[in-house]
Amino acid sequence: MMWILFVTIFIVLLTYWSFKKPKNYPPGPISLPIFGNLLSVWIALKTYKLHHVVWKKWSEKYGNIMGLKLGVLDVVVVTGKDLIIEVSNREEFDGRPDGLAFLMRSFEKKLGLVFSDGKIWNKSRKTVVKCLRNFGFGSRSMEYQIIEECNALVDYLVETAGQPIKANHMFNVPIINILWKLVAGKRYDIKDERLEQLCTLVYRSFKTNNMSGGPLSSLPFLRYVIPDTIGYTEAKMIHRELNAFFSEIIAEHKATVDPKNPRDVIDILLIDMMQNKEIFTMEELHVIMLDLLEAGVETVNNTTVFMLIHLLLNPDVQAKLQKEIDAEVGTRKPILDDRSRMVYTEAVILEALRISTVAAMGIPHKAMEDAKLGDYFIPKGTVILLSAYELHNGDHWKEPTVFRPERFITSDNKVRHEDGLLPFGLGKRRCMGEGLARSELFIFLTHVLQRFNIKVPDGDPLPSTEPVDGITLSAKDFNIVFEPRF
Template sequence: MRRRRFQSSFPRSYAAIIHPVCPPTLPIIGNLLSAWFKYKELKYYHSVWQAWARQYGDILGLRLGFVDIVVVSGRDMIKEVSSREVFDGRPGGFFYMIRSFGKKLGIVFSDGSSWNMTRRVVIKYLKSFGYGTRSMETNIAQECKALVELRMSDAGQPVLVNDMFDVSIINILWRLVAGKRYDLKDERLKELCHLIKRAFAVVDMTGGILNFMPFLRHLIPGLTGYTEMKEVYDSLYKFLRDIIKEHQESIDVKCPRDVIDTFLIEMMNTKDGAFKITDEELQVVCMDLLQAGVETVGNTAVFMMLHLVRNEDAQARLWKEIDDVIGRDRPPTLNDRTKMVYTEAVLLESLRISSVAAVGIPHMALDDARLGDYVVPKGTFVLLAMYDLHNGSHWKDPQEFRPERFLTKDGNLIQDEWLMPFGMGKRRCIGEGLARSELFMFLTYILQKFHLKIPEGDPLPATEPIEGVSLSAKPFKIVFEPRIKTRYSGRRPSLVTA
């Protein structure tokens, strides 16, 4: 195939953004057909981008239907895109806009000055109710304690792990946002978590056919995922509107109880012409906070359990470190983290190998921008190949769960710059600190009390993920066996019956 060059005049034609060597293209649909065939072969879209990047280079230009996309691979290119303001935009595709009333609202899929202001206000309000403080750790500890008690009540029985952390994660942040905590068996919350997972399972992060050829939703709404997505978001927003209405009916303007109260008071007091949070903006902010934790932290925690139940030696090393630093009776605290190097290595390896945000959250070029030897025109979607970054050639045996890769020979922790699970730059995840704290506390609370076992007769749980907006684990069960019946024997970190 003859090489095409980016034209210096920055025309909006396909030739202007395509990588010099590209997959086969067709009129109108572009690379959709070749991407679909490659997807059928490799099973995951992030694997398609990974394979094509190996073939065509770290800056891969595509046209998928009506959408121009650049897939960026490699540490250096991903860092460059993440650190440059011109790539801080968010796409305005139909898939991203359907969840926010057809507008760029909230803090996940918005950009520009309104995003900056909303993000600043959300962080300010969260901090005013304890986000990032000792009270936040208290919330996490209470949820971990409740989760351990629930597992004690069904100890010895196979438990489906895939939705185990969902309500706990919602409770941790929702106390600040809406002033509520739900019982771990609450059926309404379980249904809410199910709706969130459905919303993330309809398509992958590119937005699929709803972005590439949005007109098809009028012709085949069921096949494009439009029908299901609209149904899911209608239900989620009904839940949020009910919560907000309850706050409006009981609010005390002199004594706000939570973030929603504070937003409502701010909306009452804001004068015309000033930056104003609208009813729709408040709903989308709540949606962003609700969805982000359940999907990213929840899926990572599930993958962590999956790899640990497959790896008895890793469990044994965790037990030993937990027993040495914390003991069997005292609850874990975040202060223990600095003394628990192997536990931290397990967390890093879990974040690396799961890479639940396989291409991150899409960026968009806010203006024509040079990247490497090419020009990315304004409006182009930019995907970051995060799964490839974390499971590529930099890592020896990347498909193996090996926490030791983050430890030196002297037992010190390695902070590898190739690991970027929360992104970087201005678009770095604002919930990173909370997510890391949650994962540490979930891990130490559970492994302090339980031996994770595969149910008798069940195969090893599969490590291959289910594709969606984020990656999730295939359904699997674990038997949580209380560790009170076990003790260590000798130096080797294995267990014998007491």
């Protein structure tokens, strides 16, 4: 009967551990043994639908620093501009979570650009940025690549003019091509079926979880019990398919690489490996490719799609935008130099970044050591979620639910830059692709609205601004008609 005693002691210790919170841990909902607040989250989602709304409602009760227990994870939700800025700029909060949901995508190791930290992250970011700059990243040549892809999209819209098009993923291939030309030295046709399938896989991977890590991270042992229910089976399949795609590209490069004439980022990294410089392993190369594929596509595509929705719902904004394009650009193609004169267009983009906030909780941080935040103790290893959606849509904004670009225009007709608008984060972990993303949003918006009026197909309902939950927020499916203006 000794085993019964051991099991009993184990259960008692597990129950005690799951109830126990560190001394002076931030306040939050009462947690249950083993599950912590997971059941409370599940119940709250029945009412509020979206994770970031649940965190907002609870933070209103428990404060701007709210402590949760999600299974095995200590999670702190931070709300408010000053606290978000503080966390973003403090080195001890620069870590990334260790949860299974985040490690599955990187061979269950901390690799790559997005979900690594410490020396690995510093090495990856420094090396990849240097390689990208060798091929024009951040330089004037990127503008030409953005315009090239935008021209291909406009040509496609001309072919399909007047026909209803599903808008949700229409920018995926052009956005991938802009960066992929530097990474892998190739571009894809806008109707390429293989790349469309890969974009679908990326989309599904972002919908199987949320930024807290979900059950895969909070109760990882469930993968051995109910792998299908918690998304483990699907996540494995998705990353197996994505890695097969990366393996094909790497194999093509290996077969044709010239050590004296690297063509792209993959070539440079492969040459370094061949010369035993030990810059990266093959696994690291896979994860870097995944990071570069995912990061730009989901955020820029989703923001652009939400921007189209708001233009459909606000035809007066669409008309003002087109009036400015006509006045400042005319019939020639817009370029980035036009931005400084196109105040209303910039305001539309800023308002889209604010009201949509597709990275509703940013990318999760992790406490690298025991720390104090406000009056509370944050234990080493705690996952920290920054409530970017509330920062951009809280009551401190006048009419936050109204799409009103004028809020970003001063009385003397200049762009107003609000320090409470932080769509790309702050500090060392600020998005390295911010400049590229802002350029893409401007070029895509101006090129499309210069050539087309956009409207909802006859008989279709107006598109919804209510997002679909996930690691990033995305729009519900809707159709759009592009009618040529000239």
